[in-house]
Amino acid sequence: MLHVKPSELRSYADTLRLASGRTLTVRFVEPEDAERLQAYFRSLARPSHYNRFLAAVQELPRSELERILKIGEERRFAVIAELNVDGRPAIVGEARYAFDRTMRTVEFGMSISDAWHRLGIGTALMANLECRAAAFGAERMFGEALRSNEPMIALARKMGFSFKNATDDWRLLRFEKQIGRAIEDIPCGGSRRVAAAYAVAG
Ligand SMILES: CC(C)(COP(=O)(O)OP(=O)(O)OC[C@H]1O[C@@H](n2cnc3c(N)ncnc32)[C@H](O)[C@@H]1OP(=O)(O)O)[C@@H](O)C(=O)NCCC(=O)NCCS
Numbered sequence: 001m002l003h004v005k006p007s008e009l010r011s012y013a014d015t016l017r018l019a020s021g022r023t024l025t026v027r028f029v030e031p032e033d034a035e036r037l038q039a040y041f042r043s044l045a046r047p048s049h050y051n052r053f054l055a056a057v058q059e060l061p062r063s064e065l066e067r068i069l070k071i072g073e074e075r076r077f078a079v080i081a082e083l084n085v086d087g088r089p090a091i092v093g094e095a096r097y098a099f100d101r102t103m104r105t106v107e108f109g110m111s112i113s114d115a116w117h118r119l120g121i122g123t124a125l126m127a128n129l130e131c132r133a134a135a136f137g138a139e140r141m142f143g144e145a146l147r148s149n150e151p152m153i154a155l156a157r158k159m160g161f162s163f164k165n166a167t168d169d170w171r172l173l174r175f176e177k178q179i180g181r182a183i184e185d186i187p188c189g190g191s192r193r194v195a196a197a198y199a200v201a202g
Pocket of ligand 1: 108109110112113116119120121122123144151152155158
């Protein structure tokens with residue numbers, strides 16, 4: 001099992017260039033991020049929050065937050081996307097993903113701060129998640145969204161996902177994509193380092 005030590009979390013970060021020229025950092029959530037992450041979730045507009053969690057709660061339960069911080073446990077991971085705003089790093093997005101070793105799939109969910117929608121951050125984060133899925137040798141990645149969630153469905157379509165009914169909830173659509181990328185072809189340094197660590201830890 002890949003359980004990443006807190007002191008090593010930062011070494012798996014990726015730095016991405018947005019179309020605007022801004023630099024987006026995608027990195028594993030660290031223990032020090034807990035309160036900022038909770039503030040990020042609180043700041044999401046109600047529809048965004050509902051689309052992300054399919055529930056009306058505005059804050060993560062403490063136990064859930066603690067689970068998020070255990071990066072790698074049960075092959076579950078959480079990342080934040082940060083931009084420099086007024087000289088300080090600001091969380092503008094987050095994602096969680098889990099690798100199923102038997103099915104060779106990665107399931108993920110994500111959100112971008114409402115104030116930063118339609119600036120290509122969702123696209124960049126999703127592309128980075130593809131790298132992270134490829135790092136485990138996953139063959140497919142998938143997520144689920146409410147049928148009414150047009151932004152997510154449009155984003156997934158743009159990123160080449162195909163759609164089908166979710167198995168156990170009629171309200172949801174599943175979007176899925178084949179990955180099949182060789183480790184050496186992963187275009188994200190942080191994910192190549194994850195791949196190397198995973199190859200050792202299993
Ligand atoms: C879905 C979401 C992640 C998109 O993030 P984003 O940073 O705004 O996405 P991008 O700017 O990269 O947009 C990429 C493409 O997605 C589509 N898209 C995004 N928002 C859209 C909207 N409101 N309406 C229609 N299409 C939209 C467009 O095709 C867009 O490309 P374009 O801007 O060139 O037209 C964001 O709306 C979000 O966080 N929603 C709330 C949480 C959520 O729904 N999570 C899904 C559960 S997994």
